[in-house]
Amino acid sequence: MSADADEIQSLKDCKILLAEDEWFQARQVSVVLQTAGAKIVGPAGSVEDILKLMNEAAFDLAVVDINLGDGASFEIARNLRAKSIPFVFVTGYDESIIPQELSDAPRLEKPVDETQLIERLTSLAGFRCSVVPSSEQA
């Protein structure tokens, strides 16, 4: 049991910003990430709210829906890039819509395979969360 719990907690204490405009999906992803040990920043569903969160809260990774209600937008992704914060795109759009400079970002298609999402975030966290001192857990 404890071995399973360790495996599930692969994102333990990782702070993840969640940008998703659809409430059901935001809730679902939150539950999945929390189960994996992550702390959710947000979720928020509008570009404006997310930019505000980015200024106010600290976080290690982000999950970004390309369409936040008003068509495809890459403002959040560009801001994250500028801050060197790794992120995963979660989208119903095709690869072709992503601009050249952001095309190297990992992209998961909706409906998102939750195991894959955790895996991607864990591998991104490998570069980030692993350096977070374990003392923070205490």
Next chain:
Amino acid sequence: MENALRLLEAGEMERLISSYDWSSTALGKICDWPLELRTVVKLMLAMPTPVNIYCGPELTLLYNDAARNALGEKHPEALGNHGREVFGEIWEEVGPLIEGVYRDGMSCSVMNRKLPLERGPERVDNFFSFSLTPIRNEGSGGVIAVFNPFEETTAAHSAKRALRTSEQRFRTLIESLPQLVWRATQSGKWTWASSQWMELTDQQDDQWQGWGWLDAVHPEDRAKALAAWQNAIPHGVLDEEWRIRDARSGRYHWFKSRATPLCNHGKFVEWVGTSTDVQDHAEVQRRQTMLLAELQHRVRNLLSMIRSIIRQSADKYVDLDDYVAHLAGRIDAIARTQILLTRAGAEGVDFENLIHDELAAMAGEKRFTASGPAVKISAKAAEVMTMVVHELATNSVKYGALGDAKPISTRWSAPTFNGEHWFNFEWWENFDVPIAQPLRRGFGTELIEDRVAYELNGTGSIAMTATGIHAQVRFPLKPGTSILGPWPDKEDEL
């Protein structure tokens, strides 16, 4: 055929003239004719080309075999008859000329005169070139006849006219084309441009000539246009798109330019090309691509949402049948929203339609009242509100008024708060038999309280007492974005 047969009877006119009873005419017997006249008649009969001779003051007509064919059905009655009678239909045209030559002794010649001669069942416009030469009596010096060699030029004239008509037709065709048409030398220097080019670009003849047409091309596309010409020479075809400035609007339009070489006996003569405005086409194509992407996004998003609903519904139910029934109901509500959205298009969804669709499915028309102004809500708000009404109605069927055959009432309004337009929706139901305890916070409650706030920036509340339920949802009205609506420029958006 008739003419061909007649040609075979060479010498017919000589026979007819010799045997004609000239004594009954003003000319008298042939043997009494002046020597000059007899000589000229002999000359005429020997000539292979058509000749008429008008003799004496009555201008009595004689003609040779070649002329006989031109006379058609006028022959043989025309022989020995007065010119005025034979050529009544054209006498107004030719009479004064012949009479003038006979009277004044001055020769004249006429080129390509239109003479509508009646020589068969149909009167057609014929063209003739002819000359009129006076024949004088050696002794008196007076004019005794008019020598009239002629040539029918109808065929040559028609050919020339056909060519002219064809040229006109070609020009009209070129000018009526929506394309710009042009001609160029081997290297791409323009030598000719249709009037549409001048109209579009406002370039005059001396401006577009040579490489001047490049000035009307978008500066960013000039290198591309030049490269296309360089490629065209080895490939034998030019096919490329570049922008051309519309001088009337000052805007550049995308044009597809195509040219193929015109060759004569395998030798290059010139390039003939067209430029077609493909701006609208490009826009339609771009919009179609965006629509497709948007549709794909929408479908995947819906599936994603349905999957989330399946997961999130599960922990509220103990009984599988109950769970499946609720889930099916929610999916049906989502499907009804999609139908409403497709029907509504860009301007939004009429709320009254929404509530009738939703409650009629759950309660039947007579068991609810719905009153409020005509309000259109955004696609997003329609998705949320369909689900809200669906959950309230489902709950009511199971635990409240609808399950107890009591009516429910709904009311909505569009108030203004701080200069912002809001939407306000209220739901009432009353029970006769008090419900023992208020319901626990379930899927519907969360939806009303949390989803409305999260997705619509509004507030939602549901108050359950022992004798009734009052639910209220408020949110700011925003112009809806629809995949079917006008699409903003991608550049503006990114």
